[in-house]
Amino acid sequence: MKRFAIFASGSGSNAEAIWEAIERGELSGQCMLLVTDKPEAKVLERADRHHIQTFSFEPKAYASKSEFEWELLVLLEALHVDYIVLAGYMRLIGDVLLAAYPGRIINIHPSLLPAFPGKDAIGQALAANVSTSGATVHYVDAGMDTGPIIAQQEVDIAGCDRIEAAHRIQAIEHQLYPRVLQQVLNQQEVFK
Ligand code: GRF
16 A cells, blocks of 8 residues: 655645545555644644644754755655655645655646646636636646646636635545545556
């Protein structure tokens, strides 16, 4: 069974959807660790509820991104982690982790990439007045939401305000991410 770590910075609803899928027997994989760069993040409470080991760090306490990524790498290797799963981790992954986990870092983004990369994808979609947006799961490279796409799902956001659009997209994310991870971690053919 593949082992993975989740990196998150915020609420952690996607992380929790992944842990629940494991608990229901729908996702075979072992979550070894939750990493957060925000020691106050709500995701830490959710991790505790699911008995997931956590590691919080303050990026400002390190001289550089490489320095904290080396520390994370030591931890990940000690736990024999095969994949890094980003779930609302609000930082670009740097050279240290990209080199150590080539093609084994995955992210979810709340738009149909390549449309609306970067911050506030839902706000960007609403400002552009599109009627359809969605969610994308992709491999991570050095760019901002630019890596190869694994799977996408459309969401109708016509006439939605921000709260409703976010609600609809998150509901899709919570189904899509565990499903795609099941395929990626178990090397099945990934649907588009
Ligand atoms: C999700 O919408 C995800 O697509 C984006 O950040 C958000 C994280 O939400 N990368 P949560 O912390 O999982 O609730």
